[in-house]
Amino acid sequence: MFRHRLAVIPAAALLTLAVAACGGTTKDSSAGDSAGAQTGASADPNAKLKEGLKIAFLPKQLNNPYTDVEVGGGKVATEELKDEYKLVGPNDASASSQVSYINTLIQQQQDVIVVAANDPNAVCPSLNQARAAKIKVVTFDSDANKTCRDAFINQATTEGIGQSLAKMALEQAGGSGEIAVLSATPNATNQNSWIEVMKTELAKPEYAKLKLVKVAYGNDDDQKSFQEAQGLLQSYPNLKVIVAPTTVGIAAAARYVGSSSYKGKVQVTGLGLPNQMRQYVKDGTVKKFALWNPADIGYLAAYAGAALSSGQITGAEGDKFTAGKLGEYTVGKDGEIVLGPPTEFTAENIDKFNF
Ligand code: RAM
16 A cells, blocks of 8 residues: 555566675676576466475575565465475675585485575576575565576566665755765665666766765664664765665664764665664654565565466576466566565655564
């Protein structure tokens, strides 16, 4: 009811956008050319969903409230499907932190691995080993290189999210001035692809008076994000807006700004959990931010994994499946399945949401 469609854009995949970091991806890494359906397989839309599938979730990191909501939805779905739910993951979102978990999941002969990649390429060799062992690989939240997964559950279109971030920054800056991005890790596929879209937007004439002065990284660590927010305001005294496309970053930036002399002068916006942001919206530190329901991503990913593992879909464009209470979804280009439009939260509607 309170959903606003921020941008209606065909589900175009904007992958291959990570920046260089230790053991991770370089910006020019190629995505390769095969995606989604593995060659030879064909979908049987009438195939019955198997029960008792072992579905393992491997989010970016465990100690993130966003993750809890996200995998909570996955657990609900696996219970509905009469499948077996498993959750494993690292405590930090660094590039190579997930590889050992994938190797263990292969040894355990899971049927499906649902993973939010901390780096699009670092996880690839292990994910392809998993696929060689007949494990279906679904990425969610943050994609891996399309050559090493069967499908990607995108929370909204990459373009829609990036455009929304740029639009909220422009509004909060009052049309002109300096803005900075406070992101997650330098390797995160999702944040990097959104920032890339933001930059494309900022190059348009309507954004001519807005200047992006810095992209800082809080690594989805609360303390580091807090310090980075503080550092941004020290380095850029004229900064008008911090845009944090991460729930960890936006909450830390709001906490810093809200308790400093910058409150009311510097705006914080981006992507946040309503339950974490409510107090900052109520005390006037934050006027507007956006998100989707993370529980729905986990839920949709479990259903996509079950549909893949049961042969209902292969991950090819046009494949259709029903995801329980969320209804029917169609696989788009490059194996991408888009959850739906994000929601914008303000003082007017935030109390309608509880996640
Ligand atoms: C953080 C994570 C996650 C991202 C959200 C918006 O919790 O970086 O991957 O989707 O923010």
